[in-house]
Amino acid sequence: MIAEHDVLVLGAGNAGIAAAGAAAAAGQRVLVVEARDVGGVCPLRGCVPKKVLVAAAQVLDAIARAGTHRIAVGAPVLDWPGLIERERTFVEGVPEQFEKSLADRGIALLRGRARFTGRREVSVAGERHAAGKIVVATGSTPRSLPIPGAEHLVTSDALLELPALPESITFVGAGVIAFEFAHVLARAGSRVTLLEVAPRVLPTLDPDATDRLAALTRELGVRIETSVAIDGIERRGDGYAIRYRSGGASAVARSECAANGAGRVADLAGLDLAAAGITLEGGRVELDAYLRSVENPDVFFAGDAIPGRPQLSPLATYEGRVVGHNLTHDALEPARYGHQPAAVYTVPALATVGWSEAAAREAGFDFDVRTHDMTGWRSARTHGETAAWAKVLVEKGSGRILGAHLVGHGAEETIHAFAIAVEKGMPASELAERVYAYPTFHADIKYMVS
Template structure:
């Protein structure tokens, strides 16, 4: 059976849903396809459920830190099954709600694997969907590591669905997933190891603050091994054995669960893009400045499926809006990636926006570095966080903020003010002169730029 639409959207996350709804509101006939439950990674398998777990871990940790300072309790622990039940109150309703929103808007939903059969035709099961345009917003998946025993790796999706937390967990790779889940698991009582292949985990964040977070994580009982490349994973009885090359030495580690945290790639290799003449690379569909395929002008891409901006949910939503406007108005709109903050939701959180110091120096900028250990500041002392700090890069003469990097209480919120200043091209003096509510974490900003 064949059906025709003005637009076919592949993916029901932030990018795909945004494009579909905006084009439908403009009167286009729209089909949307997903091989997984409707809702996308963030709402079902990523940021939203993760933040539920992080919030519980943060609350328990806060109480533990203050046990000798007026809060008395004999037993603070995370009840993992109960926490999972709470998490499911956020995730379980999403697919049905998203499906209902599509149908209410007049968007035709299709569940199944999409595969291109020509430049603008997509096959889903026994249906062939013909479109004037196709938008690829299929998200990302864990990168293939190409090691023996890779099939034993649990994904972040698996971790977020655990009914019971295993006592020993190894995280392969030192990115967001590993650090965030490690901080949750450690505070829930698991023995945690992170195996990072290179010298620095959390690439893209300020190295000085990453080192401080690593030290803090180790002080909280987590083992973090650098220069540790996983060679193979074996299943031996009820446990897993991870074979590692560590600075020329072979080592083995045992665990009850081994989690993939070694990066993600665009989930596009099963779309049969060659049939549509769509060029692609490891990062995603190769697009021009309008998020249009460089090789097939009828196809656009957005979010993690596009080789464009940083792989963040707000970026996906923004790119979905850009694609919709270009489809409806012609190619006139381009995404702006300046001043987009990013956060690692550890305890405390690590946040950054703009250039790191090494990147700024590599680009030849002339700037001042404002940095300090803030563990003695009021905002850290009142919650007993001992590993906190900041680094802000201010361009000489203009005082333009080139980058801001925070590790500490409410860094995930405070970074948004730096991002706003950067996107609105406000100089540091504007932040310095602002009158902040006090005492708040944001009130520290004036000292960070002085």
């Protein structure tokens, strides 16, 4: 027997919940299938609990700089188990809130992992379900590493639940998550090592910005090695040994804990997309402008389940809304991405929006690069900040702001002014002429674009 629905949504994270809500509001019969807790990565295993740890690192950093303000303090004592317990309070009850929200809107929820058995049919724990439209919103999962001993690596999920602060930790991979945890753990007192296969860390971001962040990270005591080849990971006594090669020489990184720092990928394993007539080639699925599979237009993709796209929670919600519209309207709406701001929540943070310098040149833009080391500016000096840097790309002729890349305390907040400017095609002169509260970091924007 096959249970019939109007819409099947695979995954109950930001994207899936947004799509399901839109379909239910239009009177469609919706079933959401979720293998884990309802809510998804961001509120349960990602950005929300992680920012609780980052906030603690920011306080530790402020204490370290207290002398600048002529405040004498003793060495801070971090209660790591207490911090983890505080972090859990931000997660407790959240799945139940999402479940109630689904139920209140008449959206059915089924626990389990779905597997396609046809173009519009899935199996969940032996039960068959069919629908006119199916949404794949299964989120992301830690990237698997083809390294002997990779099973010893803990994931970011486990790092958020560490019962005790490790004396030392080595990350295999120096992605965004690895950098963020490196800053938290190093400021908490751990000895941290980042091993990166690529010649540069965070290669998708502006290299000048990442060079500054890498330098600040090294100043924190974090060891960073790039262009390494990982040979294997072994259990050694109470810790782990990561064997690798760097510059032709063999080396071993020993630490109490070893972690997967290679980021996350679309969680599509086990879905059997081929049964739905969908090809997963090179880790990618071909989609049209409306987020439908080109090979099977009855199947939509949204959120981190789209291979290769930026894994940003607000972007997942947006895509879920687009899919929700297209599930319920004859006039389809394309996904219009524009330029989303993004941040690496280190201490200090790196934030970015719009074109990078290299991408802008490749696209044929003619532009000026306005770079500023702002550590000597009054706003940074007032707060005793140790990092304040900006790069702004301004198109010649039109004066449009094409992109902005910031490193410094509060960068993750200031970037939003640039995000609006990039999205609206605002000229630098308009930002420069605005009246800002003063003295603030935002007031420095008029000088950043000069």
